[in-house]
Amino acid sequence: MKSIEEVFEGFKDKTVLVVGDVVIDYYMRGKASKISKEAPVPVLALEKKESRLGGAANVAMNLRALGATPILCSVVGDDPDGEAFEQLLEYENMPNKGIIRSQNRITTTKLRITSGLQHLIRVDNEDVHPLIDLDQKSLLHHIKNLLDECDLVIFEDYDKGTINPEVIEETIKLAKSKNIPIAVDPKRRNFTKYQGVSLFKVNVADLQDGLDIEFDALDEKQLANAAGQLKENVAADNYFITLSKNGIFYDSGKESGKLNSHPRQIVEVLGAGDTVISIAGLCLTLGLPLEFIAEMANIGGGMVCELPGVVPIDKEKLFQEAKENPILKKYL
Template sequence: MIEDFDFGRIAVIGDLFLDCYITGSVSRISPEAPVPVLLRAAHSAVPGGAANVAMNAAALGCRVELVGLVGCDGSAERLRAALAPYPTIGLSGLVADPAWTTITKTRVLSGRQQIVRIDDERVEPVVASTRARVIDAACVAIAQADVVVCSDYAKGVLSEETLEAIMAFAVARNVPVIVDPKRKTFSAYRGAWLVTPNRDELTTATGLPLRTDDDVARAATVAAGQFGGNVLVTRSEEGMTLLRTDGRLQHARVRKSEVYDVCGAGDTVVATIASVVSAGQDLGTAVVIANSAASLVVGKLGTATVSRDELSAALTAEIREDGATVPTDRAREIVEEWRQHGARIVFTNGCFDLVHPGHISLIRAAARQGDKLIVALNSDASVRRLKGESRPVQDEQARATVIGALRDVDLVVIFDEDTPLETIRALRPDVIVKGADYQEHQVVGGDFVKSYGGAVALVDIVSGRSTSALVGKMRQPAPSAVEPASVPGTARGSVP
């Protein structure tokens, strides 16, 4: 789980902003013009752009070296002050140029409603001497980094010359580069390991529509051909789609959340992916975790971060799905997410018609074999074929509800075949658990699970318990009433 990750060092290079927020309330329209009058309550400033990426990575536990360009102005001083609470962010890579204006975006809000945004920027080509200083600072940061992030907002810091130098230096040291792009084509990012466009950026770069999953896959393939790496498409309410260089696709479903503000969500995604990769995790795991981080940050107002504790709690809540009965296809997706979080998947199965202590002991013992327990139930038709027309006593949904309510059970699936072999093949658990009344060679799916390094566990259970015995007992006629013994010296029924 993420609380156990040992995060590494990240170099964040790109366009720096100061994001300012003026908040207050509106109760009337100006008599001077048809505009709202804001009664100002607060004025705050937070790091934005590449600085927000750095802040998000630091909030998760990474050490960050931030590289970018600032002016010699008050906004640069405020940006440094806003980054000061994050001691794990190094600022020696901030290049100051008196000819540059520190980009400032001021948002005016009434409650949670943005009224207007005011941008203060003067974007001009970076002069050669300043560009060389940025490249030097970037190379120093990359030399110490496990992952590099290029946060490109098309404001001039990441020129083609600068990008070429960054890519060459990083590739030579085998350091992966992740790019958040803002270009009409991704060819300038050749050498990058991953590029993370949103839907609009991908459409701009490829000229292709993005109406369906297939459309996204086609456009991502074209984009990947422009720079030669992996592509992660952030799709807002539709989640994310990852296209790997080997052609594999991974869709991350959207997380339900109340959306207050999408400002900075892309920064959170790229920072989370970089952080997780710096901890030695694979790209698939990073995408799943970044998807969760994005769902959290859009529920916050303005440019914001997600802490390690927040993300850990959200991931735990998302992967529990206690007692949920889902189709096998959905179960496969859930199991894959669990596996990407590092969970050991345990599987057991049965009819579980009338739950008794033997069942409970099996389930408790199974849960101790790993992190997540799946219970596969025979469908009603399957039970009838195995037990006869009089069974099951409870229908499949009732049985699933009872089993799913047990705290040791994380997921319930129902299979219609006589054995769970197809379900096991679909879910590929790490451990199959059966009672010790079985022998290992008798466990359905055991050979398959062991073929990829899994295991079969035979556990002790409460003996002398079975549903068939309970059903038989219920069908026995009730014993006849025993007549009361007579009291000596009285007739039956008389009062002594």
């Protein structure tokens, strides 16, 4: 790669299999200007209702926004929300060939009710038990059939039951046999099951939860010790620890470092991790240096926090900021 332009052009040639828990994010927005007479709660004057693809589907949205072709592989319910999910995919011009409709699950939804930028309540409707054998076999069948089309696998794990140790082990085995890189965004239940992946990306809270440890991420020694414990428990080629407003830590065993975040007007941090794993995964397929990958993901993760709700990255804004970034300029 000789330029940022070539990097972004390279994204267009990539097809990515996204395996994980998908969600519909429902929003009800309005203004709360009085308290109910029925109970001491605010009354929302509803102004807008909205539905968005969330969870692993937001990773797919980020990938598509960057120019790549995402293929979601997941299980949703054979219910009205499952139908709504497939309609959202169709509206976004994304394929549904990796989506399984199951009578044994419900479709995960999250309803956020907000007044301006203030969250009033979130209502979750979900089924987090592991897949039954029939659904697991169907999921692995889809993964096996779709892998030949793909340049990258991303596991986006939200602990909702779609991903389990058998799905992880078999998918990693298949991907590695085809020399397809694998990037992971884990949660507690399967945290140490992702052995031998190309990139293991985790935030501080999930790292503490996944390994049952406590550390101060602002203390460089404690952060390095936590990274060491991560490497002892999960074998990977590369590791990212995202530090929210404090940037990102990267480590490959051969090189490591911490990159500071960039000044932002933070509105919400929802979906930042989805953006980070999407950018990092695509950069990984292009064989870019680890510090470059970390900084590009660092820029994008902060950028989506400037907008309300779960939103994908704005490719043009990312491109413009990347062109002027001194760390990225070192490599191109």
